[in-house]
Amino acid sequence: MTTTAIIVAAGRGIRAGGEIPKQWQQLGHCCVAAHAMQVFADHPGVARMILVVHPDDAESGSLPALPDAQIVPGGATRRASVLAGLRAAEPHGGKVLIHDAARPLLSAAIIDRVIAALDTHIGAAPAVPVTDTLWSGADGLVTGLQDRAGLFRAQTPQGFHLAPLLAAHQTVKGEATDDVAVARAAGLDVAIVAGDDTNIKITTPGDFARAERLMGQAMDVRCGNGYDVHRFGPGDYVWLCGVQVPHDRALQGHSDADVGMHAVTDAIYGALGMGDIGQHFPPSDPQWKGAASHIFLEHAVQLAADYGYRISNVDCTLVCEYPKIGPHQPAMKVSLAQIMGLSPDRISVKATTSERLGFTGRGEGIAAIATATLVKP
Secondary structure, eight states: OOEEEEEEEOOOOGGGOSSSOGGGSEETTEEHHHHHHHHHHHOTTOOEEEEEEOHHHHHHOOOOOOOSOEEEEOOSSHHHHHHHHHHHHGGGOSEEEEEETTOTTOOHHHHHHHHHHTTTOSEEEEEEEOOSOEEEEETTEEEEEEOOTTOEEEOSOEEEEHHHHHHHHHHOOSOOSSHHHHHHHTTOOEEEEEOOTTOOOOOSHHHHHHHHHHHHHHOEEEEEEEEEEEEEESOSEEEETTEEEEOSSEEOOSSOOOHHHHHHHHHHHHHHTOOOHHHHSOTTSGGGTTOOTHHHHHHHHHHHHHTTOEEEEEEEEEEOSSSOOGGGHHHHHHHHHHHHTOOGGGEEEEEEOOTTOHHHHTTSEEEEEEEEEEEEO
16 A cells, blocks of 8 residues: 655745745755655655645746655645645555645654554554643733643644545535544544654744754764875876866876865765775776766765765865966866756865975875765754
């Protein structure tokens, strides 16, 4: 039985502030909605995603970069939007997980628990027991206490077998705060599974800062450095950071001797704890003789992605007397950014001399030093 994730992102989120709806506002490296969508996209138990958006957003064609999903226009209310998503999922049958796009810190473990509970229940949803003392109040004064026994804070994704939930939405009258309320109104039992205090919903402006703090606690941040040297030999240009730079000599090496790109590649391998270029592309192997260095960098980038890391930024320093790097620096940034799938503002390429000291000062070759930062959300 397949599982479809329906992400509800059709609201306007006025209380959260900002010029655009909260689900499209930036949180870390991407928008709020994209965080949870990526967790669903990476989960082996989820076969597909349906993203329900406001009709204006669907028609504008200006949605931010998001994981692959079927885009469905929503309705005037949350229930209408969920119903639109359920109808889009109906041809696939199976199970559905309905998630608020404003909950960006969803974990794979919560998805696991909801899907597992659906093996024995029509519906299942995550929740966190209420542990704080509850008061009633009026006019700024405490008027009484509320028994917290058996009380839970509801979260999403709320999971169901699709057919009975679709029938409930089509027959139950009135608005409801969530899909558990609709299911219960139709007489469906819903199991409670363990939620997580980090699975917060963005509602007010302060929630963005809270989410960023929680993301920082969970992130795995790694730094690596790379260093490479190539000597000069006969030729009339050098390859530096993917750009062909005219010069009266060329750099010598087993590959194209792009010293800058080699240092960046080794910095990524270093951050992963996975050695250097020589271990992945041995110079003893003739197939790499004269190879373009972007092959090595693309491999390192893909390896980082395979292990769940994204590259946050890269800083590369070229050490040489000649050629002059300044005129070519913008093109080098663009070249590296294209290979790594980053925006150029996350790439730094700069140059320095060694004050005519050492082999670089004598013009015998070029050295490069690079640092790469990798982040796993």
